[in-house]
Amino acid sequence: MELVIGLVMIASAIAIIGYPLIQKDIHNLKVKPAKNIPLGYEQQKEIVMSSLGEIEFDFNMHKLTVDDYQELKALHKEKAVRLLKDHDKVSGVTERDLVRKLEEEIEADLISLEGSDDNEKG
Amino acid sequence: MVRGLVRKISLTWILLGSFLLLNISPALASTQSDIENSLICPACFAESMSVAACQDSTAQQIKEEIRQKLALGQTKVEIIKTYVDQYGEGILTSPPKKGFNLMAWVTPFLGIMMGGTLIYLALSRWVKVPSVKKSQAKTKPGALDDYYEARVEEEFKKYL
Amino acid sequence: MANIGTIGLSIAFGMGIYSVVAFFLFNSNRGLKYLLSAKNAVYGTALFTTISVLAMLYALITGDFSIEYVTQYTSQDLPAIYKLTALWAGNAGSLLFWAWILVLLAALVTVSKENREYIPYASPIMMVVSVFFLFMLNFVSQPFVQLLSPPPDGMGMNPMLQNPGMVIHPVTLYLGYVGFTVPFAFAMAALIMKNPGDQWIKLTRKWTLISWLFLTLGNLFGAQWAYVELGWGGYWAWDPVENASLMPWLTGSAFLHSVMVQERKNMLKIWNMVLIIVTFGLTLFGTFLVRSGVVASVHAFGNSSLGAYFLIFTSLIILAALYLVADRINLLRQGNQFESYISKESSFLLNNLLLVGSAFSIFWGTVFPIVSEAVVGQKIAVGIPFFNQVNAPIGLAFTLLMGICPLIAWRKANFENIAKNFLWPWIIAIIGMLVMVFIGGITKPYALIAYTICVFVISSTLQDILKGVRVRKKLTGENLIVSLIRLLSKNRRRYGGYVIHMGIVMMIVGITGSNVFNSEAVKTFKPGETAVVGDYTISFKGLQQTSRDNMEVIYADLRVIKNNYDMGNLQVEKVFYSTSEQPMTEPAIISTFKEDFYVLLTGWEDDGSAIFKIHINPQIKWLWTGGWVIVIGVIFALWPGKGSGVGSRYLGRGEVSYGKRVS
Numbered sequence: 001m002e003l004v005i006g007l008v009m010i011a012s013a014i015a016i017i018g019y020p021l022i023q024k025d026i027h028n029l030k031v032k033p034a035k036n037i038p039l040g041y042e043q044q045k046e047i048v049m050s051s052l053g054e055i056e057f058d059f060n061m062h063k064l065t066v067d068d069y070q071e072l073k074a075l076h077k078e079k080a081v082r083l084l085k086d087h088d089k090v091s092g093v094t095e096r097d098l099v100r101k102l103e104e105e106i107e108a109d110l111i112s113l114e115g116s117d118d119n120e121k122g
Numbered sequence: 123m124v125r126g127l128v129r130k131i132s133l134t135w136i137l138l139g140s141f142l143l144l145n146i147s148p149a150l151a152s153t154q155s156d157i158e159n160s161l162i163c164p165a166c167f168a169e170s171m172s173v174a175a176c177q178d179s180t181a182q183q184i185k186e187e188i189r190q191k192l193a194l195g196q197t198k199v200e201i202i203k204t205y206v207d208q209y210g211e212g213i214l215t216s217p218p219k220k221g222f223n224l225m226a227w228v229t230p231f232l233g234i235m236m237g238g239t240l241i242y243l244a245l246s247r248w249v250k251v252p253s254v255k256k257s258q259a260k261t262k263p264g265a266l267d268d269y270y271e272a273r274v275e276e277e278f279k280k281y282l
Numbered sequence: 283m284a285n286i287g288t289i290g291l292s293i294a295f296g297m298g299i300y301s302v303v304a305f306f307l308f309n310s311n312r313g314l315k316y317l318l319s320a321k322n323a324v325y326g327t328a329l330f331t332t333i334s335v336l337a338m339l340y341a342l343i344t345g346d347f348s349i350e351y352v353t354q355y356t357s358q359d360l361p362a363i364y365k366l367t368a369l370w371a372g373n374a375g376s377l378l379f380w381a382w383i384l385v386l387l388a389a390l391v392t393v394s395k396e397n398r399e400y401i402p403y404a405s406p407i408m409m410v411v412s413v414f415f416l417f418m419l420n421f422v423s424q425p426f427v428q429l430l431s432p433p434p435d436g437m438g439m440n441p442m443l444q445n446p447g448m449v450i451h452p453v454t455l456y457l458g459y460v461g462f463t464v465p466f467a468f469a470m471a472a473l474i475m476k477n478p479g480d481q482w483i484k485l486t487r488k489w490t491l492i493s494w495l496f497l498t499l500g501n502l503f504g505a506q507w508a509y510v511e512l513g514w515g516g517y518w519a520w521d522p523v524e525n526a527s528l529m530p531w532l533t534g535s536a537f538l539h540s541v542m543v544q545e546r547k548n549m550l551k552i553w554n555m556v557l558i559i560v561t562f563g564l565t566l567f568g569t570f571l572v573r574s575g576v577v578a579s580v581h582a583f584g585n586s587s588l589g590a591y592f593l594i595f596t597s598l599i600i601l602a603a604l605y606l607v608a609d610r611i612n613l614l615r616q617g618n619q620f621e622s623y624i625s626k627e628s629s630f631l632l633n634n635l636l637l638v639g640s641a642f643s644i645f646w647g648t649v650f651p652i653v654s655e656a657v658v659g660q661k662i663a664v665g666i667p668f669f670n671q672v673n674a675p676i677g678l679a680f681t682l683l684m685g686i687c688p689l690i691a692w693r694k695a696n697f698e699n700i701a702k703n704f705l706w707p708w709i710i711a712i713i714g715m716l717v718m719v720f721i722g723g724i725t726k727p728y729a730l731i732a733y734t735i736c737v738f739v740i741s742s743t744l745q746d747i748l749k750g751v752r753v754r755k756k757l758t759g760e761n762l763i764v765s766l767i768r769l770l771s772k773n774r775r776r777y778g779g780y781v782i783h784m785g786i787v788m789m790i791v792g793i794t795g796s797n798v799f800n801s802e803a804v805k806t807f808k809p810g811e812t813a814v815v816g817d818y819t820i821s822f823k824g825l826q827q828t829s830r831d832n833m834e835v836i837y838a839d840l841r842v843i844k845n846n847y848d849m850g851n852l853q854v855e856k857v858f859y860s861t862s863e864q865p866m867t868e869p870a871i872i873s874t875f876k877e878d879f880y881v882l883l884t885g886w887e888d889d890g891s892a893i894f895k896i897h898i899n900p901q902i903k904w905l906w907t908g909g910w911v912i913v914i915g916v917i918f919a920l921w922p923g924k925g926s927g928v929g930s931r932y933l934g935r936g937e938v939s940y941g942k943r944v945s
Contacts, residue, residue, distance in 0.1 A: 006289040009330065013293045016326040017300060020318035049281040052274070053757075054692075057282070060753040061746075062699055063691035072693075080274040081267070102269060131697070155802065159666045170663045175514045177867060182884070189804075215665030217650070222658045226650045230643030230672050237635045245628060248549075248620040279758055282772075 041087050048080045153198050157188050161205055162213050172215050283341045284349050287426040290334035291378075294385070295416040297326045298409050305406040317402060321392055324405055327412060328389035335382045338375065338425060342368050348432040351375055351425050357438035359832035359860065364444050370452045371443055373573060373588065374425035379452075380569075381415035383460045388412055391464055397485060403471035404464075411463055414595050423588055438832070441859040441866045447507025455500025455527060459565040461493025462530065465537075466562035466603075469555055473606045478551055478613045483541045488920055494538060495916045497531045502909040513867040513882050515802060515897035517905075520669040525648045526568030529641045533561040536637035539630050546692060547627060551614040552607065553634075559603045564641075566596040571648075622694040629687040636680040643672045670797070674728070678735055681790050684783045685739035688746050707742035711735075732794040736787050743780050778919025785915055788908030795877075795901030802898070804884070808891040815896050818879055819843040825892055834858040838883055838892055842872060854883040854894065878902045 055076060059069040088098070158174035165180035173181050173188075184205075191201050205213050217223035304320035307313075338351075342365045347353045355368040355375070370376040388408040392401055419425065465486040472482040504524065509517035518524060537557040543550045570592035607614070620627055647664045655661045689703040714737035718724045724733070747769075754765040770777045803815050807822035814820075821841045828835050836856045842849040852870040859866065872879040880897040887893075 002283075002285040005286055009286070009289055009293060009333070013297060013326055013330065016329075017297065017304075017319050017323045020315050020322060023315060023318070045277075046281060049274075049278040052278040053282040056278070056757060057750070057753055058691045060756065061691075061749050062702055063689065063695060065694075065696055065699060068694045077271065077274055080278070081270040084270055084273060098269065155800070162663055162665070170665065172519065172665060174666075175512065175516065175519050177513055178864070211660075211662065215663050216668040216671075217654070217662045217664060222654065222660075223662065226647065226654075226664060226668065227672070229646050230639065233642050233646075234635065234639035234676070237639055241628075241631045241635055245620060245623055245631070249623055250619045250621075282754065282758055 041083075044083055045080075045087075048076060048083055052076045052080060153192060154185075154188060157192075157198055157201055158185060160202055160215055162215055164209055164213065167212070170215070283337045283346055284426040284428050287334045287337035287341070288424070290330045290337065291416065291419050291424075291426070294327045294330040294334065295413065295420045297323045297330065298385075298413040298416050301327065301409050302406045302413065305402055305409075309402050320405070321401070324385075324392045324409060325389050327409070327416075328385040331378075331382050331385045331416070334426075335369070335378060338369060338378060339366060342366065345436070347434070347436055348428050349425075350427045350429050353429065353433055353436040355436070355439055357436040357832070357860075360436075360439055361444075361831055363449060364439055367443070367448045367452075368439060370456070371439055371448075374419070374423045374427075376452070376456075377415060377418055377423055377588075378425050380456055380460060381412060381419060383456055384408070384412050384415060384463060387460060387464060391467075391489075397468075400468055400471045400475070400482070400485065403474045404467040407467040407470050408463055411467075411599070418588065418591060422591060438860070438862070441833075441857065441862045442511060444859075445507055445511045447503060447511060451500060451503040451507050454496045454503055458493050458495075458497030458500050459527075459530070459568065461489055461496060462534065462558075462562050462565050464489040464493070465558050469558045470603060470606060473555070473610045473613075476610065476613055478610065480541070480545045480548070483544060483554070487541075490534070490538065491916055491920055494531070494534045495913065497527065497534060498912055499909060501527055501531060502906065506906060509902070510869060510871065511866075513869050515800065515869075515880055515882075515895075515899060517796075517902070520647075520666050522571050522648045523568070525644045525669075526564070526571045529644055530561050530564040530568065532637045532641035532644070533557055533564060536634045536641075537561055539637075540634050543627050543630050547620075549620075549627075552611065555607050555614065556604075557634075557638075559600060559607070562603075563596060563600045566592060566599075570596060622696075624690065624695045624697070624700070626687060626690045626692045626695070629683065629690050633680060633683050633687065636676055636683065640673055640676045640680075643676065644669065647672065677790070678732060681732075681735050681739060681787065684786065685735070685742040688780065688783075689742055703745075704742065706745055707738050710741040711738035726798055729794055729798040732790060736791055736794075739787050740784065743783060747777070747780065774921060775919050778915045778917075781915030781918055782912050783915075785908040785911030788904045788911060792901045792903065792905030792908060795904065796899045799900040800897060803896045804893065805896065806887075806891055806893050808889070811891075816898055817844050818849075818896075820881075820894075820896075822892060822894075824890060825886055832860050834860075836883070836886075838894075840870070840881060840894075842879065844872075844879075849879075852881060854881050856883050873903050875903050875907075876900065 052073070055064070055069065055072045058064045059066075059073075064072070155174055159172050161173045161184065162170050163173045163176035163178070163181040163184065165178055166176050173184050188201060191204075202214075211218060217226045219227055301320045301323035304316045304323060308316035308320060340346075341349050341352050342356055343362065345352065345356065345358055345365075351372060351374055352368075355371040356365050360368075368375065370379045388405060391397055391408065392405045397404065465482075468482040468486045472478055501524075504527070505517040508519070509515075537554065540550055540557060541554055544554050570589055573588040573592060622628075647668050650664045651661055685707065686700075686704075690700060711734050715730060715734040718730060718733055724730055750769050751762065751766045754760065754769045755762060758765060758768075760768065801816070805813050805815065805820075807813065807820075809822065809824035812819060812821040819842070821843075823839055823841075825836055825838050828837070834857070836858075838854050840852045840854060842852055849872050852872065854870045855868040857866045857868055867882050867884065869880050869882045871881075877898055877900040880899055882895040882897075883892060884895050885893045
C-alpha cells in the first residue's frame with residue numbers, strides 16, 4: 001500500500017515540474033529587473049505635496065527652525081509649482097486659458113460680493 | 123564656529139551621559155538572591171544553571187546554607203569566597219573582573235565606543251552644511267506664479 | 283506512515299535542488315518554461331514537506347511506536363495536544379518543523395504577484411536555505427527512523443515541556459526566526475539584480491515586521507513559560523539559547539529603524555545590507571547553539587553532530603552574502619548627505635549603535651566561555667550578573683533614546699528646539715521622580731533612574747501626539763476628534779511605532795520592578811495554620827493527593843487574603859509524572875499590575891506540615907502586557923491601506939528621488 005502511495009507521489013512530483021517544460025515555450029523572455037520606473041503625475045504630486053505637508057507640520061510642532069523652514073518650504077514649493085505647471089502644459093491648459101478662467105472667477109466673486117452687499121442693504 | 127561648538131557640546135553630553143549610565147548597575151533585591159545568582163549549582167555544571175534557578179536538592183541545600191551564613195552575619199563577598207575556595211572559580215556565574223577575564227567585561231563597552239567613534243567619523247564626512255543661495259533664482263518669474271503658489275498652498279492640505 | 287514521510291522528504295529535497303537549478307537556467311536566459319517549472323518545484327517542495335509533516339503528526343497522534351522519534355517523545359497517556367507538540371520536542375522533529383515553515387514561506391513569497399521581479403533571484407536563495415534543512419532531514423537527522431522491534435509504549439515527554447508554553451513558544455519563535463529569511467533573500471536578490479534601491483526593503487517590510495513581532499512574542503512566551511513552569515520565580519536566565527533568540531531581535535530592531543534612513547535619504551545602504559545579513563546569520567547561529575552542545579545550556583537538544591553542519595552552512599552563506607556586498611559596493615555608495623549633526627537620521631545611528639552594541643555584548647558573553655577555554659584553557663561561566671550589569675546601562679540608554687528621537691526633526695534639528703520640546707516631558711519626569719521618592723518611597727537609584735526615564739518616554743510620546751493633533755487641527759480646520767483619528771490613521775507607521783515603544787516601556791517597567799524589588803520567603807505551615815507574608819495572609823488547610831492523566835499530584839489549597847480582600851484559593855502542586863523521577867513543582871500565581879504573588883510547594887514533613895516558598899515579584903504583569911501592546915502597535919502599523927506606506931520624503935537639496943513607491 002505504502003509502495004503504491006510512494007509511487008504516486010513520485011509520479012505527481014515529476015508531473016508538477018515536468019508539465020511546464022513540455023508546454024510551448026516563450027524563448028528569450030527575461031523578467032526585466034525593476035529599474036526605477038518614472039512615477040506618474042499623481043504619485044509625484046503626492047510625494048511633493050506630502051513633503052510640503054510634513055515641513056509645515058514639523059515647523060508647527062517646533063521641530064524646525066524658522067530659517068530651515070523657509071528654506072525647505074521654498075525649495076519644495078518651487079518643485080510643486082513646477083510639477084503643476086508641467087502637468088498643465090501636458091494636459092493642454094495654456095496660460096491664456098488660465099488667465100481667462102481666473103478673470104472669470106474674479107468677476108464671479110465680484111458679482112456675488114455685490115449681491116451680498118445688496119442683500120445687506122435690503 | 124557654531125558648528126564646532128555644537129560638536130563639542132554634543133560630544134561632552136554623550137560622554138557624560140555614558141559615564142553616568144555605566145555607573146549604574148541593577149542591584150538585586152536581596153543579598154540572598156544576589157548570591158544565589160552568582161553561584162552555579164555544583165550538581166548542574168553541565169547546564170551551568172545558577173543556584174537560584176536550579177530546583178534540585180543540591181541547590182536547595184546551598185540556598186539553605188547561604189541563608190544560615192547570612193543569618194550569622196557573613197557578607198556577600200565572604201560567602202561567595204567560601205564556595206570559590208571549595209569548588210574553584212568555575213562555580214561563579216560571572217567571570218571575576220581580573221586577568222584575562224577582564225576582557226569579558228571591557229570588550230562590549232570598547233566595542234560600543236569604537237562604534238560611536240565610527241559613527242562620529244562617518245557623520246563628519248557626511249555632514250555638509252549646504253550653502254543657501256544655490257537653489258534659488260533658478261526659475262524665471264512667470265505671470266501665474268501667484269496662482270500656482272496659491273494652488274500649492276491649497277492642495278498640500280489634502281495630503282496632510 | 284514512516285515510509286510516506288521518508289519518501290515525501292526525499293522528493294522535497296530533490297525538488298528543492300531542482301528548483302534552484304531551474305531558476306538558474308531561467309536566469310541564464312534559457313526560456314520562460316524554466317521559470318514556470320522552477321516555481322512549480324517550489325510549490326512541490328512545500329507540498330511534499332507538508333505531506334511528511336502530516337505523516338509525522340499522524341504517527342504522533344496515533345502513537346505509532348515503530349518510529350523511533352515517536353517513542354522518544356511521546357507515550358500513550360500523553361494528552362493529545364502534547365502529542366502534537368512533540369513534533370518540535372526533539373531534534374529531528376523540530377528541524378522538520380523549521381523546514382516546513384521555511385518552504386511554506388518560500389511558496390508564499392513565490393506565489394505573490396507583488397514580488398514578480400524578484401522571484402527569479404529571491405526564491406532560489408530561500409530554496410538554498412530550504413535545501414540545507416531538507417538535506418539535514420534526509421541524511422543527518424532523519425525523523426522517520428524505524429525501530430526493528432517497536433516497544434509497546436513510548437518514553438514520554440519531558441514533564442517540563444508539558445505546558446501551554448510548549449504549544450505557543452516554539453511556534454512563534456520559529457516563525458520569527460524563519461521569517462527573517464525573506465528580507466535576507468530579497469536583499470541578496472536586490473544585489474544580484476544590481477537594484478540596490480529601497481524596493482527590496484519596501485517589498486519585505488511586512489515580512490520583517492511580522493517576523494520581528496513573532497520573535498518578540500516567542501521570547502516573551504518563552505520567558506512566561508520559564509516563569510510559570512521552572513519555579514524559581516524568574517523568567518530570564520541569560521541562558522545561551524535565550525541569548526541566541528535575543529540577539530537577532532536586537533539586530534532586527536536596529537534594522538527596522540535604519541531602513542527608514544534609507545527610504546528617506548537613500549543612505550546607509552551598505553549598513554542595512556550588513557544588518558540583515560547579520561540578523562539572518564544570528565537566527566541560524568541560534569540553531570547552531572541549540573544543537574551543537576558547544577555551550578552549556580538548559581535548552582540543548584543534546585549533543586549531536588548537527589552543530590558542525592550548521593556552523594559550516596551558516597559560515598558559507600554569510601561569507602557568500604558578504605562577498606556579494608563587497609562585489610557590488612559601488613552600487614551601494616551613498617547618494618545624499620546629512621545636513622546636521624543633530625537630526626532624526628543621526629539619532630537613528632545612535633539607536634543602531636546601542637542595539638547592535640547590546641547584541642554584541644550578548645554575543646561576546648555567550649561565546650566568552652569558548653574564547654576563555656581556547657586562550658587560557660579555563661572554562662568559565664558567563665551568566666546572569668554579567669549580562670545584567672552590561673546590558674542594564676545600554677538598555678536604559680536606548681529607552682532614553684526612545685523618548686528623544688520622536689521629538690527630533692528629520693534633516694535638521696537644533697538644540698534650542700529640542701530643549702523647548704523637552705521642557706514639559708522633563709518637568710513631568712522629574713515630578714514623577716519626586717512623587718516616587720516621597721510618596722512611593724522608592725530609594726533604589728537604579729529603579730529610580732529607570733522609572734524616571736520611562737515617565738519621560740511616555741510623556742514625550744504623548745506630548746508629540748497631542749501637539750500633532752493641535753497642529754493638524756490648525757492646518758486643516760478639522761475638529762479635535764477628526765483630526766486625532768486622521769493624524770493617527772494617516773501616519774500609521776509612525777504612530778504604530780509609538781505604540782510599540784509604549785509596549786517596550788511597559789516591558790522595561792516590568793523588568794525593572796521584578797528585578798529590583800522582588801522578595802522571597804520560606805515558610806513552614808502546619809495544617810490549619812495561618813501566616814502573614816507582606817500584605818498577604820495565607821492559611822493552609824492540609825495536603826491532598828489526586829491523580830490526573832499521566833501524573834500523580836500532591837497539592838495544597840491555600841487561602842489568600844490581601845489587605846482584607848479575599849483573593850480566593852490557590853492550588854499549589856507538586857506533580858509526579860509517570861515517566862520522570864524528579865517531580866515538577868507547579869507554582870500558583872496571583873498576578874496584578876502591582877505585583878505577583880508566587881507560591882511554590884517545596885516539600886513536606888511527616889507531621890503533615892508543608893514548606894512553601896513565596897516570591898513577591900512586583901510588576902511582572904507589565905512585561906506580558908507590554909507584549910500585547912506591541913502586537914496592537916504592529917497590527918496598527920501594518921493594517922493595509924493608505925497610511926501604512928512610507929510617508930513623504932523631503933530630501934536635501936538634490937532632486938526629489940522618485941523611487942518606485944510600493945505601499
